[in-house]
Amino acid sequence: MINTMVSMGKTTIGLIGGGNMGTAILAGIGRTFAVRVCEADSKRAQVLKRRFRVAVMDITTVVRQSGIVILAVKPQSFEEVLAGVRPFVTKRHLIISIAAGITCxxxxxxxxxxIRVVRTMPNLPAQVGEGMTAVCAGKRATRADLQKARQIFNGIGQAVVVEEKWMDAVTAVSGSGPAYVFLFVECLQKAAVSLGLKKDLSEQLVTQTLKGGLALLEKSKEDAGVLRARVTSKGGTTQAAMDVFFKNKFEEIFERALQAAQKRAKELSLSI
Ligand SMILES: NC(=O)c1ccc[n+]([C@@H]2O[C@H](COP(=O)([O-])OP(=O)(O)OC[C@H]3O[C@@H](n4cnc5c(N)ncnc54)[C@H](OP(=O)(O)O)[C@@H]3O)[C@@H](O)[C@H]2O)c1
Incomplete structure:
Protein backbone atom coordinates (compact mmCIF):
# COMPACT_ATOMS: atom_id res chain seq x y z
CA MET A 1 0.00 0.00 0.00
CA ILE A 2 1.19 3.53 -0.75
CA ASN A 3 2.32 5.51 2.27
CA THR A 4 -0.17 8.27 3.04
CA MET A 5 2.19 11.25 3.28
CA VAL A 6 5.40 10.24 1.51
CA SER A 7 5.75 7.85 -1.39
CA MET A 8 9.21 6.68 -2.48
CA GLY A 9 10.87 9.39 -0.38
CA LYS A 10 9.00 12.24 -2.06
CA THR A 11 6.69 14.62 -0.22
CA THR A 12 3.18 14.07 -1.46
CA ILE A 13 1.38 17.14 -2.73
CA GLY A 14 -2.36 17.26 -3.18
CA LEU A 15 -3.47 19.66 -5.89
CA ILE A 16 -7.07 20.79 -5.73
CA GLY A 17 -8.03 22.39 -9.04
CA GLY A 18 -6.22 21.50 -12.23
CA GLY A 19 -7.10 24.52 -14.38
CA ASN A 20 -4.71 27.04 -15.96
CA MET A 21 -2.54 27.58 -12.91
CA GLY A 22 -3.00 24.09 -11.47
CA THR A 23 -1.75 22.55 -14.71
CA ALA A 24 1.26 24.90 -14.76
CA ILE A 25 2.12 23.89 -11.19
CA LEU A 26 1.71 20.24 -12.05
CA ALA A 27 4.12 20.59 -14.97
CA GLY A 28 6.69 22.16 -12.65
CA ILE A 29 6.48 19.85 -9.66
CA GLY A 30 5.56 16.48 -11.18
CA ARG A 31 9.14 15.18 -11.14
CA THR A 32 10.14 16.47 -7.71
CA PHE A 33 7.05 15.51 -5.76
CA ALA A 34 4.49 12.76 -5.76
CA VAL A 35 1.23 14.48 -6.75
CA ARG A 36 -2.43 13.64 -6.20
CA VAL A 37 -4.97 15.72 -8.07
CA CYS A 38 -8.61 16.56 -7.47
CA GLU A 39 -10.28 18.21 -10.48
CA ALA A 40 -14.03 18.84 -10.75
CA ASP A 41 -14.13 18.70 -14.56
CA SER A 42 -13.89 14.98 -15.35
CA LYS A 43 -12.65 15.45 -18.94
CA ARG A 44 -9.89 17.76 -17.75
CA ALA A 45 -9.07 15.29 -14.97
CA GLN A 46 -8.55 12.51 -17.52
CA VAL A 47 -6.29 14.75 -19.64
CA LEU A 48 -4.15 15.54 -16.57
CA LYS A 49 -3.99 11.89 -15.60
CA ARG A 50 -2.71 10.90 -19.04
CA ARG A 51 -0.40 13.88 -19.58
CA PHE A 52 1.28 13.89 -16.17
CA ARG A 53 0.67 10.29 -15.07
CA VAL A 54 -0.73 11.51 -11.76
CA ALA A 55 -3.36 9.96 -9.56
CA VAL A 56 -6.72 11.72 -9.85
CA MET A 57 -8.90 11.33 -6.78
CA ASP A 58 -11.73 12.83 -4.75
CA ILE A 59 -10.97 15.66 -2.37
CA THR A 60 -11.09 13.49 0.77
CA THR A 61 -8.49 11.02 -0.52
CA VAL A 62 -6.26 13.78 -1.86
CA VAL A 63 -6.15 15.53 1.52
CA ARG A 64 -5.68 12.28 3.44
CA GLN A 65 -2.80 11.17 1.23
CA SER A 66 -0.96 14.49 1.10
CA GLY A 67 1.41 16.39 3.37
CA ILE A 68 0.97 19.60 1.40
CA VAL A 69 -2.33 20.66 -0.14
CA ILE A 70 -2.34 23.33 -2.86
CA LEU A 71 -5.66 25.09 -3.36
CA ALA A 72 -5.79 26.15 -7.01
CA VAL A 73 -9.48 26.85 -7.58
CA LYS A 74 -11.11 30.20 -8.36
CA PRO A 75 -11.86 32.43 -5.36
CA GLN A 76 -15.62 31.84 -5.87
CA SER A 77 -15.12 28.07 -5.34
CA PHE A 78 -13.03 28.58 -2.21
CA GLU A 79 -15.75 28.42 0.41
CA GLU A 80 -16.93 25.06 -0.95
CA VAL A 81 -13.41 23.65 -1.25
CA LEU A 82 -12.44 24.72 2.27
CA ALA A 83 -15.59 23.09 3.62
CA GLY A 84 -14.59 19.90 1.76
CA VAL A 85 -11.03 20.00 3.09
CA ARG A 86 -11.79 20.93 6.69
CA PRO A 87 -12.86 17.52 8.10
CA PHE A 88 -9.63 15.86 6.93
CA VAL A 89 -7.02 18.52 7.45
CA THR A 90 -4.70 18.16 10.44
CA LYS A 91 -1.83 20.08 12.01
CA ARG A 92 0.59 17.95 9.97
CA HIS A 93 -0.70 19.46 6.73
CA LEU A 94 0.61 22.57 5.05
CA ILE A 95 -2.07 24.41 3.08
CA ILE A 96 -0.88 26.55 0.17
CA SER A 97 -3.34 28.85 -1.57
CA ILE A 98 -2.80 30.51 -4.94
CA ALA A 99 -6.12 32.36 -4.98
CA ALA A 100 -6.04 36.08 -5.64
CA GLY A 101 -7.43 38.11 -2.76
CA ILE A 102 -8.03 35.27 -0.30
CA THR A 103 -6.16 36.09 2.90
CA CYS A 104 -4.37 33.64 5.19
CA ILE A 115 -3.57 24.95 10.58
CA ARG A 116 -0.42 26.11 8.76
CA VAL A 117 -1.24 28.28 5.76
CA VAL A 118 0.95 29.84 3.09
CA ARG A 119 -0.58 32.26 0.59
CA THR A 120 0.97 32.81 -2.83
CA MET A 121 0.51 35.00 -5.88
CA PRO A 122 1.86 33.34 -9.02
CA ASN A 123 1.43 34.65 -12.55
CA LEU A 124 0.54 33.26 -15.96
CA PRO A 125 4.08 32.75 -17.39
CA ALA A 126 4.24 29.87 -14.90
CA GLN A 127 2.72 27.98 -17.84
CA VAL A 128 6.11 28.12 -19.58
CA GLY A 129 8.22 27.76 -16.44
CA GLU A 130 8.86 31.54 -16.21
CA GLY A 131 6.41 32.49 -13.49
CA MET A 132 7.00 35.01 -10.73
CA THR A 133 5.47 33.99 -7.43
CA ALA A 134 5.31 35.90 -4.17
CA VAL A 135 4.88 33.76 -1.08
CA CYS A 136 3.75 34.85 2.39
CA ALA A 137 3.17 33.08 5.69
CA GLY A 138 -0.01 32.75 7.69
CA LYS A 139 -0.03 32.82 11.49
CA ARG A 140 1.20 29.26 12.04
CA ALA A 141 3.39 28.74 8.99
CA THR A 142 7.04 28.13 9.78
CA ARG A 143 10.23 29.13 8.00
CA ALA A 144 10.44 25.56 6.70
CA ASP A 145 6.92 25.90 5.27
CA LEU A 146 7.92 29.05 3.40
CA GLN A 147 11.01 27.25 2.12
CA LYS A 148 8.88 24.36 0.90
CA ALA A 149 6.51 26.77 -0.86
CA ARG A 150 9.46 28.55 -2.48
CA GLN A 151 10.82 25.21 -3.65
CA ILE A 152 7.47 24.36 -5.26
CA PHE A 153 7.12 27.70 -7.06
CA ASN A 154 10.79 27.82 -8.05
CA GLY A 155 9.80 24.81 -10.14
CA ILE A 156 7.67 27.10 -12.33
CA GLY A 157 9.92 30.17 -12.38
CA GLN A 158 11.12 32.32 -9.50
CA ALA A 159 9.67 32.70 -6.02
CA VAL A 160 10.19 35.36 -3.36
CA VAL A 161 8.97 35.67 0.23
CA VAL A 162 7.08 38.85 1.21
CA GLU A 163 4.94 39.93 4.15
CA GLU A 164 1.22 39.51 3.52
CA LYS A 165 0.65 43.28 3.68
CA TRP A 166 2.47 43.54 0.32
CA MET A 167 0.28 41.03 -1.51
CA ASP A 168 -2.04 43.65 -3.08
CA ALA A 169 0.96 45.55 -4.43
CA VAL A 170 2.52 42.31 -5.70
CA THR A 171 -0.78 41.45 -7.38
CA ALA A 172 -0.71 44.85 -9.13
CA VAL A 173 2.90 44.37 -10.29
CA SER A 174 3.58 40.73 -11.13
CA GLY A 175 0.11 39.16 -10.86
CA SER A 176 -1.45 41.52 -13.42
CA GLY A 177 1.95 42.34 -14.95
CA PRO A 178 1.86 39.88 -17.86
CA ALA A 179 -1.18 41.81 -19.18
CA TYR A 180 0.86 45.03 -19.19
CA VAL A 181 3.55 43.28 -21.20
CA PHE A 182 0.97 42.03 -23.70
CA LEU A 183 -0.55 45.52 -23.94
CA PHE A 184 2.88 47.00 -24.59
CA VAL A 185 3.48 44.42 -27.33
CA GLU A 186 0.05 45.08 -28.87
CA CYS A 187 0.68 48.84 -28.90
CA LEU A 188 4.16 48.50 -30.42
CA GLN A 189 2.90 46.09 -33.08
CA LYS A 190 -0.01 48.35 -34.04
CA ALA A 191 2.30 51.37 -34.17
CA ALA A 192 4.75 49.41 -36.36
CA VAL A 193 1.93 48.51 -38.77
CA SER A 194 0.86 52.17 -38.82
CA LEU A 195 4.33 53.02 -40.18
CA GLY A 196 3.51 50.79 -43.16
CA LEU A 197 5.33 47.60 -42.07
CA LYS A 198 3.66 44.21 -42.73
CA LYS A 199 1.94 42.59 -39.72
CA ASP A 200 4.21 39.49 -39.66
CA LEU A 201 7.33 41.58 -39.85
CA SER A 202 6.03 43.95 -37.16
CA GLU A 203 5.38 41.02 -34.83
CA GLN A 204 8.86 39.61 -35.37
CA LEU A 205 10.57 42.97 -34.88
CA VAL A 206 8.67 43.68 -31.68
CA THR A 207 8.92 40.22 -30.09
CA GLN A 208 12.64 39.80 -30.71
CA THR A 209 13.35 43.37 -29.60
CA LEU A 210 11.55 42.71 -26.33
CA LYS A 211 13.34 39.38 -25.82
CA GLY A 212 16.69 40.96 -26.66
CA GLY A 213 16.08 43.95 -24.41
CA LEU A 214 15.20 41.73 -21.46
CA ALA A 215 18.14 39.40 -22.09
CA LEU A 216 20.51 42.37 -22.15
CA LEU A 217 18.97 43.80 -18.99
CA GLU A 218 19.42 40.46 -17.24
CA LYS A 219 23.00 39.89 -18.39
CA SER A 220 24.44 43.39 -18.13
CA LYS A 221 23.50 43.91 -14.45
CA GLU A 222 22.97 47.60 -15.23
CA ASP A 223 19.60 49.08 -14.46
CA ALA A 224 17.02 49.85 -17.13
CA GLY A 225 17.58 53.62 -16.96
CA VAL A 226 21.30 53.26 -17.74
CA LEU A 227 20.61 50.96 -20.68
CA ARG A 228 17.90 53.32 -21.97
CA ALA A 229 20.37 56.21 -21.88
CA ARG A 230 22.82 54.11 -23.87
CA VAL A 231 20.31 53.66 -26.72
CA THR A 232 19.29 57.32 -26.59
CA SER A 233 21.86 59.53 -28.27
CA LYS A 234 21.25 63.23 -28.00
CA GLY A 235 19.21 64.57 -30.89
CA GLY A 236 18.77 61.07 -32.34
CA THR A 237 15.76 58.95 -33.31
CA THR A 238 15.26 57.33 -29.89
CA GLN A 239 15.42 60.75 -28.26
CA ALA A 240 12.60 61.90 -30.57
CA ALA A 241 10.45 58.96 -29.43
CA MET A 242 11.35 59.45 -25.74
CA ASP A 243 10.32 63.10 -25.93
CA VAL A 244 6.85 62.00 -27.01
CA PHE A 245 6.60 59.38 -24.23
CA PHE A 246 7.67 61.79 -21.49
CA LYS A 247 5.64 64.73 -22.82
CA ASN A 248 2.58 62.47 -22.60
CA LYS A 249 3.38 61.45 -19.02
CA PHE A 250 4.12 57.80 -19.76
CA GLU A 251 5.56 57.30 -16.25
CA GLU A 252 2.51 58.78 -14.57
CA ILE A 253 0.20 56.50 -16.55
CA PHE A 254 2.06 53.46 -15.20
CA GLU A 255 1.92 54.78 -11.66
CA ARG A 256 -1.80 55.42 -11.87
CA ALA A 257 -2.50 52.05 -13.51
CA LEU A 258 -0.64 50.15 -10.79
CA GLN A 259 -2.34 52.16 -8.05
CA ALA A 260 -5.72 51.26 -9.60
CA ALA A 261 -4.79 47.56 -9.71
CA GLN A 262 -3.58 47.62 -6.10
CA LYS A 263 -6.78 49.39 -4.97
CA ARG A 264 -8.92 46.82 -6.81
CA ALA A 265 -6.95 43.93 -5.27
CA LYS A 266 -7.64 45.39 -1.82
CA GLU A 267 -11.36 45.86 -2.58
CA LEU A 268 -11.71 42.30 -3.87
CA SER A 269 -9.87 40.96 -0.85
CA LEU A 270 -12.19 42.83 1.53
CA SER A 271 -15.32 41.72 -0.33
CA ILE A 272 -14.55 38.00 0.07
N1 LIG B 1 -4.75 32.63 -14.14
C1 LIG B 1 -3.88 33.48 -13.60
O1 LIG B 1 -3.18 34.24 -14.28
C2 LIG B 1 -3.71 33.52 -12.10
C3 LIG B 1 -2.66 34.27 -11.55
C4 LIG B 1 -2.50 34.27 -10.15
C5 LIG B 1 -3.39 33.55 -9.35
N2 LIG B 1 -4.41 32.86 -9.93
C6 LIG B 1 -5.32 32.13 -9.05
O2 LIG B 1 -5.30 30.77 -9.39
C7 LIG B 1 -6.54 30.18 -9.08
C8 LIG B 1 -6.96 29.29 -10.23
O3 LIG B 1 -7.09 30.09 -11.41
P1 LIG B 1 -7.15 29.40 -12.83
O4 LIG B 1 -7.00 30.48 -13.84
O5 LIG B 1 -6.23 28.23 -12.85
O6 LIG B 1 -8.68 28.88 -12.80
P2 LIG B 1 -9.34 27.68 -13.63
O7 LIG B 1 -8.63 27.50 -14.93
O8 LIG B 1 -10.82 27.92 -13.62
O9 LIG B 1 -9.01 26.39 -12.75
C9 LIG B 1 -9.71 26.01 -11.60
C10 LIG B 1 -10.06 24.53 -11.77
O10 LIG B 1 -10.54 24.03 -10.52
C11 LIG B 1 -11.67 23.22 -10.76
N3 LIG B 1 -12.52 23.18 -9.57
C12 LIG B 1 -13.48 24.05 -9.17
N4 LIG B 1 -14.04 23.64 -8.01
C13 LIG B 1 -13.42 22.49 -7.67
C14 LIG B 1 -13.57 21.59 -6.58
N5 LIG B 1 -14.48 21.79 -5.63
N6 LIG B 1 -12.78 20.51 -6.54
C15 LIG B 1 -11.87 20.29 -7.53
N7 LIG B 1 -11.70 21.10 -8.59
C16 LIG B 1 -12.46 22.19 -8.65
C17 LIG B 1 -12.34 23.91 -11.93
O11 LIG B 1 -13.25 23.02 -12.56
P3 LIG B 1 -14.59 23.66 -13.21
O12 LIG B 1 -14.11 24.49 -14.37
O13 LIG B 1 -15.39 22.47 -13.61
O14 LIG B 1 -15.22 24.50 -12.14
C18 LIG B 1 -11.16 24.29 -12.81
O15 LIG B 1 -10.78 23.25 -13.67
C19 LIG B 1 -7.52 31.32 -8.81
O16 LIG B 1 -7.83 31.36 -7.43
C20 LIG B 1 -6.78 32.56 -9.24
O17 LIG B 1 -7.08 33.66 -8.39
C21 LIG B 1 -4.58 32.80 -11.28
Missing amino acids: RYIEKRLGHG
Missing part, protein backbone atom coordinates in the same frame (compact mmCIF):
# COMPACT_ATOMS: atom_id res chain seq x y z
CA ARG A 105 -6.75 34.68 7.96
CA TYR A 106 -9.78 33.75 5.84
CA ILE A 107 -8.40 30.25 5.28
CA GLU A 108 -7.22 29.80 8.89
CA LYS A 109 -10.66 30.81 10.17
CA ARG A 110 -12.37 28.20 8.03
CA LEU A 111 -9.90 25.37 8.57
CA GLY A 112 -9.29 25.90 12.28
CA HIS A 113 -6.66 28.04 13.94
CA GLY A 114 -3.93 25.44 14.34
Whole structure:
Protein backbone atom coordinates (compact mmCIF):
# COMPACT_ATOMS: atom_id res chain seq x y z
CA MET A 1 0.00 0.00 0.00
CA ILE A 2 1.19 3.53 -0.75
CA ASN A 3 2.32 5.51 2.27
CA THR A 4 -0.17 8.27 3.04
CA MET A 5 2.19 11.25 3.28
CA VAL A 6 5.40 10.24 1.51
CA SER A 7 5.75 7.85 -1.39
CA MET A 8 9.21 6.68 -2.48
CA GLY A 9 10.87 9.39 -0.38
CA LYS A 10 9.00 12.24 -2.06
CA THR A 11 6.69 14.62 -0.22
CA THR A 12 3.18 14.07 -1.46
CA ILE A 13 1.38 17.14 -2.73
CA GLY A 14 -2.36 17.26 -3.18
CA LEU A 15 -3.47 19.66 -5.89
CA ILE A 16 -7.07 20.79 -5.73
CA GLY A 17 -8.03 22.39 -9.04
CA GLY A 18 -6.22 21.50 -12.23
CA GLY A 19 -7.10 24.52 -14.38
CA ASN A 20 -4.71 27.04 -15.96
CA MET A 21 -2.54 27.58 -12.91
CA GLY A 22 -3.00 24.09 -11.47
CA THR A 23 -1.75 22.55 -14.71
CA ALA A 24 1.26 24.90 -14.76
CA ILE A 25 2.12 23.89 -11.19
CA LEU A 26 1.71 20.24 -12.05
CA ALA A 27 4.12 20.59 -14.97
CA GLY A 28 6.69 22.16 -12.65
CA ILE A 29 6.48 19.85 -9.66
CA GLY A 30 5.56 16.48 -11.18
CA ARG A 31 9.14 15.18 -11.14
CA THR A 32 10.14 16.47 -7.71
CA PHE A 33 7.05 15.51 -5.76
CA ALA A 34 4.49 12.76 -5.76
CA VAL A 35 1.23 14.48 -6.75
CA ARG A 36 -2.43 13.64 -6.20
CA VAL A 37 -4.97 15.72 -8.07
CA CYS A 38 -8.61 16.56 -7.47
CA GLU A 39 -10.28 18.21 -10.48
CA ALA A 40 -14.03 18.84 -10.75
CA ASP A 41 -14.13 18.70 -14.56
CA SER A 42 -13.89 14.98 -15.35
CA LYS A 43 -12.65 15.45 -18.94
CA ARG A 44 -9.89 17.76 -17.75
CA ALA A 45 -9.07 15.29 -14.97
CA GLN A 46 -8.55 12.51 -17.52
CA VAL A 47 -6.29 14.75 -19.64
CA LEU A 48 -4.15 15.54 -16.57
CA LYS A 49 -3.99 11.89 -15.60
CA ARG A 50 -2.71 10.90 -19.04
CA ARG A 51 -0.40 13.88 -19.58
CA PHE A 52 1.28 13.89 -16.17
CA ARG A 53 0.67 10.29 -15.07
CA VAL A 54 -0.73 11.51 -11.76
CA ALA A 55 -3.36 9.96 -9.56
CA VAL A 56 -6.72 11.72 -9.85
CA MET A 57 -8.90 11.33 -6.78
CA ASP A 58 -11.73 12.83 -4.75
CA ILE A 59 -10.97 15.66 -2.37
CA THR A 60 -11.09 13.49 0.77
CA THR A 61 -8.49 11.02 -0.52
CA VAL A 62 -6.26 13.78 -1.86
CA VAL A 63 -6.15 15.53 1.52
CA ARG A 64 -5.68 12.28 3.44
CA GLN A 65 -2.80 11.17 1.23
CA SER A 66 -0.96 14.49 1.10
CA GLY A 67 1.41 16.39 3.37
CA ILE A 68 0.97 19.60 1.40
CA VAL A 69 -2.33 20.66 -0.14
CA ILE A 70 -2.34 23.33 -2.86
CA LEU A 71 -5.66 25.09 -3.36
CA ALA A 72 -5.79 26.15 -7.01
CA VAL A 73 -9.48 26.85 -7.58
CA LYS A 74 -11.11 30.20 -8.36
CA PRO A 75 -11.86 32.43 -5.36
CA GLN A 76 -15.62 31.84 -5.87
CA SER A 77 -15.12 28.07 -5.34
CA PHE A 78 -13.03 28.58 -2.21
CA GLU A 79 -15.75 28.42 0.41
CA GLU A 80 -16.93 25.06 -0.95
CA VAL A 81 -13.41 23.65 -1.25
CA LEU A 82 -12.44 24.72 2.27
CA ALA A 83 -15.59 23.09 3.62
CA GLY A 84 -14.59 19.90 1.76
CA VAL A 85 -11.03 20.00 3.09
CA ARG A 86 -11.79 20.93 6.69
CA PRO A 87 -12.86 17.52 8.10
CA PHE A 88 -9.63 15.86 6.93
CA VAL A 89 -7.02 18.52 7.45
CA THR A 90 -4.70 18.16 10.44
CA LYS A 91 -1.83 20.08 12.01
CA ARG A 92 0.59 17.95 9.97
CA HIS A 93 -0.70 19.46 6.73
CA LEU A 94 0.61 22.57 5.05
CA ILE A 95 -2.07 24.41 3.08
CA ILE A 96 -0.88 26.55 0.17
CA SER A 97 -3.34 28.85 -1.57
CA ILE A 98 -2.80 30.51 -4.94
CA ALA A 99 -6.12 32.36 -4.98
CA ALA A 100 -6.04 36.08 -5.64
CA GLY A 101 -7.43 38.11 -2.76
CA ILE A 102 -8.03 35.27 -0.30
CA THR A 103 -6.16 36.09 2.90
CA CYS A 104 -4.37 33.64 5.19
CA ARG A 105 -6.75 34.68 7.96
CA TYR A 106 -9.78 33.75 5.84
CA ILE A 107 -8.40 30.25 5.28
CA GLU A 108 -7.22 29.80 8.89
CA LYS A 109 -10.66 30.81 10.17
CA ARG A 110 -12.37 28.20 8.03
CA LEU A 111 -9.90 25.37 8.57
CA GLY A 112 -9.29 25.90 12.28
CA HIS A 113 -6.66 28.04 13.94
CA GLY A 114 -3.93 25.44 14.34
CA ILE A 115 -3.57 24.95 10.58
CA ARG A 116 -0.42 26.11 8.76
CA VAL A 117 -1.24 28.28 5.76
CA VAL A 118 0.95 29.84 3.09
CA ARG A 119 -0.58 32.26 0.59
CA THR A 120 0.97 32.81 -2.83
CA MET A 121 0.51 35.00 -5.88
CA PRO A 122 1.86 33.34 -9.02
CA ASN A 123 1.43 34.65 -12.55
CA LEU A 124 0.54 33.26 -15.96
CA PRO A 125 4.08 32.75 -17.39
CA ALA A 126 4.24 29.87 -14.90
CA GLN A 127 2.72 27.98 -17.84
CA VAL A 128 6.11 28.12 -19.58
CA GLY A 129 8.22 27.76 -16.44
CA GLU A 130 8.86 31.54 -16.21
CA GLY A 131 6.41 32.49 -13.49
CA MET A 132 7.00 35.01 -10.73
CA THR A 133 5.47 33.99 -7.43
CA ALA A 134 5.31 35.90 -4.17
CA VAL A 135 4.88 33.76 -1.08
CA CYS A 136 3.75 34.85 2.39
CA ALA A 137 3.17 33.08 5.69
CA GLY A 138 -0.01 32.75 7.69
CA LYS A 139 -0.03 32.82 11.49
CA ARG A 140 1.20 29.26 12.04
CA ALA A 141 3.39 28.74 8.99
CA THR A 142 7.04 28.13 9.78
CA ARG A 143 10.23 29.13 8.00
CA ALA A 144 10.44 25.56 6.70
CA ASP A 145 6.92 25.90 5.27
CA LEU A 146 7.92 29.05 3.40
CA GLN A 147 11.01 27.25 2.12
CA LYS A 148 8.88 24.36 0.90
CA ALA A 149 6.51 26.77 -0.86
CA ARG A 150 9.46 28.55 -2.48
CA GLN A 151 10.82 25.21 -3.65
CA ILE A 152 7.47 24.36 -5.26
CA PHE A 153 7.12 27.70 -7.06
CA ASN A 154 10.79 27.82 -8.05
CA GLY A 155 9.80 24.81 -10.14
CA ILE A 156 7.67 27.10 -12.33
CA GLY A 157 9.92 30.17 -12.38
CA GLN A 158 11.12 32.32 -9.50
CA ALA A 159 9.67 32.70 -6.02
CA VAL A 160 10.19 35.36 -3.36
CA VAL A 161 8.97 35.67 0.23
CA VAL A 162 7.08 38.85 1.21
CA GLU A 163 4.94 39.93 4.15
CA GLU A 164 1.22 39.51 3.52
CA LYS A 165 0.65 43.28 3.68
CA TRP A 166 2.47 43.54 0.32
CA MET A 167 0.28 41.03 -1.51
CA ASP A 168 -2.04 43.65 -3.08
CA ALA A 169 0.96 45.55 -4.43
CA VAL A 170 2.52 42.31 -5.70
CA THR A 171 -0.78 41.45 -7.38
CA ALA A 172 -0.71 44.85 -9.13
CA VAL A 173 2.90 44.37 -10.29
CA SER A 174 3.58 40.73 -11.13
CA GLY A 175 0.11 39.16 -10.86
CA SER A 176 -1.45 41.52 -13.42
CA GLY A 177 1.95 42.34 -14.95
CA PRO A 178 1.86 39.88 -17.86
CA ALA A 179 -1.18 41.81 -19.18
CA TYR A 180 0.86 45.03 -19.19
CA VAL A 181 3.55 43.28 -21.20
CA PHE A 182 0.97 42.03 -23.70
CA LEU A 183 -0.55 45.52 -23.94
CA PHE A 184 2.88 47.00 -24.59
CA VAL A 185 3.48 44.42 -27.33
CA GLU A 186 0.05 45.08 -28.87
CA CYS A 187 0.68 48.84 -28.90
CA LEU A 188 4.16 48.50 -30.42
CA GLN A 189 2.90 46.09 -33.08
CA LYS A 190 -0.01 48.35 -34.04
CA ALA A 191 2.30 51.37 -34.17
CA ALA A 192 4.75 49.41 -36.36
CA VAL A 193 1.93 48.51 -38.77
CA SER A 194 0.86 52.17 -38.82
CA LEU A 195 4.33 53.02 -40.18
CA GLY A 196 3.51 50.79 -43.16
CA LEU A 197 5.33 47.60 -42.07
CA LYS A 198 3.66 44.21 -42.73
CA LYS A 199 1.94 42.59 -39.72
CA ASP A 200 4.21 39.49 -39.66
CA LEU A 201 7.33 41.58 -39.85
CA SER A 202 6.03 43.95 -37.16
CA GLU A 203 5.38 41.02 -34.83
CA GLN A 204 8.86 39.61 -35.37
CA LEU A 205 10.57 42.97 -34.88
CA VAL A 206 8.67 43.68 -31.68
CA THR A 207 8.92 40.22 -30.09
CA GLN A 208 12.64 39.80 -30.71
CA THR A 209 13.35 43.37 -29.60
CA LEU A 210 11.55 42.71 -26.33
CA LYS A 211 13.34 39.38 -25.82
CA GLY A 212 16.69 40.96 -26.66
CA GLY A 213 16.08 43.95 -24.41
CA LEU A 214 15.20 41.73 -21.46
CA ALA A 215 18.14 39.40 -22.09
CA LEU A 216 20.51 42.37 -22.15
CA LEU A 217 18.97 43.80 -18.99
CA GLU A 218 19.42 40.46 -17.24
CA LYS A 219 23.00 39.89 -18.39
CA SER A 220 24.44 43.39 -18.13
CA LYS A 221 23.50 43.91 -14.45
CA GLU A 222 22.97 47.60 -15.23
CA ASP A 223 19.60 49.08 -14.46
CA ALA A 224 17.02 49.85 -17.13
CA GLY A 225 17.58 53.62 -16.96
CA VAL A 226 21.30 53.26 -17.74
CA LEU A 227 20.61 50.96 -20.68
CA ARG A 228 17.90 53.32 -21.97
CA ALA A 229 20.37 56.21 -21.88
CA ARG A 230 22.82 54.11 -23.87
CA VAL A 231 20.31 53.66 -26.72
CA THR A 232 19.29 57.32 -26.59
CA SER A 233 21.86 59.53 -28.27
CA LYS A 234 21.25 63.23 -28.00
CA GLY A 235 19.21 64.57 -30.89
CA GLY A 236 18.77 61.07 -32.34
CA THR A 237 15.76 58.95 -33.31
CA THR A 238 15.26 57.33 -29.89
CA GLN A 239 15.42 60.75 -28.26
CA ALA A 240 12.60 61.90 -30.57
CA ALA A 241 10.45 58.96 -29.43
CA MET A 242 11.35 59.45 -25.74
CA ASP A 243 10.32 63.10 -25.93
CA VAL A 244 6.85 62.00 -27.01
CA PHE A 245 6.60 59.38 -24.23
CA PHE A 246 7.67 61.79 -21.49
CA LYS A 247 5.64 64.73 -22.82
CA ASN A 248 2.58 62.47 -22.60
CA LYS A 249 3.38 61.45 -19.02
CA PHE A 250 4.12 57.80 -19.76
CA GLU A 251 5.56 57.30 -16.25
CA GLU A 252 2.51 58.78 -14.57
CA ILE A 253 0.20 56.50 -16.55
CA PHE A 254 2.06 53.46 -15.20
CA GLU A 255 1.92 54.78 -11.66
CA ARG A 256 -1.80 55.42 -11.87
CA ALA A 257 -2.50 52.05 -13.51
CA LEU A 258 -0.64 50.15 -10.79
CA GLN A 259 -2.34 52.16 -8.05
CA ALA A 260 -5.72 51.26 -9.60
CA ALA A 261 -4.79 47.56 -9.71
CA GLN A 262 -3.58 47.62 -6.10
CA LYS A 263 -6.78 49.39 -4.97
CA ARG A 264 -8.92 46.82 -6.81
CA ALA A 265 -6.95 43.93 -5.27
CA LYS A 266 -7.64 45.39 -1.82
CA GLU A 267 -11.36 45.86 -2.58
CA LEU A 268 -11.71 42.30 -3.87
CA SER A 269 -9.87 40.96 -0.85
CA LEU A 270 -12.19 42.83 1.53
CA SER A 271 -15.32 41.72 -0.33
CA ILE A 272 -14.55 38.00 0.07
N1 LIG B 1 -4.75 32.63 -14.14
C1 LIG B 1 -3.88 33.48 -13.60
O1 LIG B 1 -3.18 34.24 -14.28
C2 LIG B 1 -3.71 33.52 -12.10
C3 LIG B 1 -2.66 34.27 -11.55
C4 LIG B 1 -2.50 34.27 -10.15
C5 LIG B 1 -3.39 33.55 -9.35
N2 LIG B 1 -4.41 32.86 -9.93
C6 LIG B 1 -5.32 32.13 -9.05
O2 LIG B 1 -5.30 30.77 -9.39
C7 LIG B 1 -6.54 30.18 -9.08
C8 LIG B 1 -6.96 29.29 -10.23
O3 LIG B 1 -7.09 30.09 -11.41
P1 LIG B 1 -7.15 29.40 -12.83
O4 LIG B 1 -7.00 30.48 -13.84
O5 LIG B 1 -6.23 28.23 -12.85
O6 LIG B 1 -8.68 28.88 -12.80
P2 LIG B 1 -9.34 27.68 -13.63
O7 LIG B 1 -8.63 27.50 -14.93
O8 LIG B 1 -10.82 27.92 -13.62
O9 LIG B 1 -9.01 26.39 -12.75
C9 LIG B 1 -9.71 26.01 -11.60
C10 LIG B 1 -10.06 24.53 -11.77
O10 LIG B 1 -10.54 24.03 -10.52
C11 LIG B 1 -11.67 23.22 -10.76
N3 LIG B 1 -12.52 23.18 -9.57
C12 LIG B 1 -13.48 24.05 -9.17
N4 LIG B 1 -14.04 23.64 -8.01
C13 LIG B 1 -13.42 22.49 -7.67
C14 LIG B 1 -13.57 21.59 -6.58
N5 LIG B 1 -14.48 21.79 -5.63
N6 LIG B 1 -12.78 20.51 -6.54
C15 LIG B 1 -11.87 20.29 -7.53
N7 LIG B 1 -11.70 21.10 -8.59
C16 LIG B 1 -12.46 22.19 -8.65
C17 LIG B 1 -12.34 23.91 -11.93
O11 LIG B 1 -13.25 23.02 -12.56
P3 LIG B 1 -14.59 23.66 -13.21
O12 LIG B 1 -14.11 24.49 -14.37
O13 LIG B 1 -15.39 22.47 -13.61
O14 LIG B 1 -15.22 24.50 -12.14
C18 LIG B 1 -11.16 24.29 -12.81
O15 LIG B 1 -10.78 23.25 -13.67
C19 LIG B 1 -7.52 31.32 -8.81
O16 LIG B 1 -7.83 31.36 -7.43
C20 LIG B 1 -6.78 32.56 -9.24
O17 LIG B 1 -7.08 33.66 -8.39
C21 LIG B 1 -4.58 32.80 -11.28
